[in-house]
Amino acid sequence: xxxxxxxxxxxxxxxxxxxxxxxxxxxxxxxxxxxxxxxxxxxxxxxxxxxxxxxxxxxxxxxxxxxxxxxxxxxxxxxxxxxxxxxxxxxxxxxxxxxxxxxxxxxxxxxxxxxxxxxxxxxxxxxxxxxxxxxxxxxxxxxxxxxxxxxxxxxxxxxxxxxxxxxxxxxxxxxxxxxxxxxxxxxxxxxxxxxxxxxxxxxxxxxxxxxxxxxxxxxxxxxxxxxxxxxxxxxxxxxxxxxxxxxxxxxxxxxxxxxxxxxxxxxxxxxxxxxxxxxxxxxxxxxxxxxxxxxxxxxxxxxxxxxxxxxxxxxxxxxxxxxxxxxxxxxxxxxxxxxxxxxxxxxxxxxxxxxxxxxxxxxxxxxxxxxxxxxxxxxxxxxxxxxxxxxxx
Numbered sequence: 001x002x003x004x005x006x007x008x009x010x011x012x013x014x015x016x017x018x019x020x021x022x023x024x025x026x027x028x029x030x031x032x033x034x035x036x037x038x039x040x041x042x043x044x045x046x047x048x049x050x051x052x053x054x055x056x057x058x059x060x061x062x063x064x065x066x067x068x069x070x071x072x073x074x075x076x077x078x079x080x081x082x083x084x085x086x087x088x089x090x091x092x093x094x095x096x097x098x099x100x101x102x103x104x105x106x107x108x109x110x111x112x113x114x115x116x117x118x119x120x121x122x123x124x125x126x127x128x129x130x131x132x133x134x135x136x137x138x139x140x141x142x143x144x145x146x147x148x149x150x151x152x153x154x155x156x157x158x159x160x161x162x163x164x165x166x167x168x169x170x171x172x173x174x175x176x177x178x179x180x181x182x183x184x185x186x187x188x189x190x191x192x193x194x195x196x197x198x199x200x201x202x203x204x205x206x207x208x209x210x211x212x213x214x215x216x217x218x219x220x221x222x223x224x225x226x227x228x229x230x231x232x233x234x235x236x237x238x239x240x241x242x243x244x245x246x247x248x249x250x251x252x253x254x255x256x257x258x259x260x261x262x263x264x265x266x267x268x269x270x271x272x273x274x275x276x277x278x279x280x281x282x283x284x285x286x287x288x289x290x291x292x293x294x295x296x297x298x299x300x301x302x303x304x305x306x307x308x309x310x311x312x313x314x315x316x317x318x319x320x321x322x323x324x325x326x327x328x329x330x331x332x333x334x335x336x337x338x339x340x341x342x343x344x345x346x347x348x349x350x351x352x353x354x355x356x357x358x359x360x361x362x363x364x365x366x367x368x369x370x371x372x373x374x375x376x377x378x379x380x381x382x383x384x385x386x387x388x389x390x391x392x393x
Contacts, residue, residue: 003048004139007073008107009055011063015040016099018107019047022118022138025305026326031099037063041070049073051139054110056082056102074142076110093322117141121149129178130157180277187270190263197263201256204249211249215242269362276365284333284357284364285309290317295324304329308371310357310364311336318343325349331371333357350375 003021010016015035019028027047044050044067053068054076055061068075087105090112095101111118121138125131133156137149146152276283285302287294290311298304305327311334321340324332325347332344335353344351352374357364 002045004051004135005044005048006052006054006107006110007044007050008103008105008110009040009053009064009067010099010102010106011055011061012099014097014099016097016101016103017043018100018103019044020107020111021048022051022135023305024111024328025299025303026104029100029104031097031103037066040067044071051142052076052110052114054106056087056106056109076106076113078109082106082109093319093326114138114142117149121152124149124153128153128157133157180274183270183274187267187274190267190270193263197256197260201253201260204253204256207249211242211246215246272360272362276360276363279365280367281358281365282308282368282371284366286357286359286364287311288313290314290320290334290336292320292323295320295327299327306330308333308366310334314340316340333366350378352378 005027006020006022008016008018008020010031014031014033016031017028017035017040018026020026028043050068050071050073052075053064053071053073055064056078058077058079058081060075060077064075067073082102082105087101090105090108091101095104118138121141122131122134125134125137130153133153136156137152140146140152140155141149146155273283285298285304285307287298287309290313295304298309307329308331309329311332314334314336316337316339318339321336321343325344328347329349331350331352333352333355336344336351341351350371352371354377355366355370355374357366
């Protein structure tokens with residue numbers, strides 16, 4: 001099943017295209033001149049299948065109707081043409097051009113329409129340890145394939161499993177058991193691939209060594225022959241053909257080693273993540289510097305949405321803070337300026353600056369209790385500040 005998407009479109013001579021998944025992670029944002037309908041459809045299909053296609057216009061353009069029809073997607077359009085001010089407020093970051101802004105604003109307004117339902121779905125599924133069905137349940141609600149959220153969940157949940165008792169939602173407690181089992185299965189598969197790759201690489205190394213020896217022995221044998229025989233052997237064609245074969249094998253060997261190194265690092269990283277979870281700790285994604293590049297790279301590699309991150313070196317940048325806020329990590333650890341904290345907390349991101357996680361090779365780790373204690377302190381300080389401001393009125 002392809003990933004369901006929410007797509008924002010601003011069509012015209014220059015077309016703006018934004019693509020989000022149903023967790024509101026921005027997957028693609030670009031504007032392009034003379035962007036044909038067929039090319040727009042192909043570009044969207046790279047990321048999945050649109051559930052909703054959104055426009056910032058009250059009257060839906062025919063091109064958007066055609067694209068939505070090709071995917072059987074619902075169309076979102078506002079009850080009035082969105083003003084520049086409305087679009088700027090919802091986007092809240094500087095954009096390359098108006099077309100990208102309009103496309104992004106359209107998809108974000110579509111999210112606002114379904115935000116309450118989507119949040120309820122995520123909370124309900126997390127309580128039942130059925131988070132993997134989030135996209136399917138949301139799609140059923142949007143397409144009206146179920147009367148309500150409860151019915152949609154009942155349709156997708158495995159029939160053989162007993163209904164779990166509903167437990168209170170906890171902000172930072174996560175059930176890692178199911179995910180740990182999935183990771184162990186993936187780890188086993190990766191190890192099998194690694195062993196096959198390792199055996200293939202060793203065979204290549206042996207073959208390269210044998211060819212080098214054969215070449216040397218061949219040259220030495222012919223050099224002992226007559227001068228005329230030696231001249232025949234040293235013909236460039238014969239030697240060159242062997243050199244070419246050796247170079248090809250060396251290239252393939254280097255390529256194999258490079259792939260093996262990537263697999264080894266991936267296995268080590270997953271093993272470290274499993275170790276952290278087995279120690280009953282929370283994994284923390286480390287971002288060395290508060291720059292756009294570091295934030296984007298960390299999100300691409302680890303998917304930092306709804307996770308705990310640790311920014312080791314905060315630098316004042318509202319733009320970078322808004323980029324981070326749009327990705328929505330669960331907790332941000334680090335010593336940030338007040339304005340940066342306000343931007344993050346306004347996006348319901350927990351900011352903690354008095355703890356220091358334990359650094360590992362690929363991740364850092366921290367105990368759930370330490371995070372919970374800091375959250376209580378933050379809530380207490382917030383209340384005291386409110387009380388002090390109230391008394392001054």
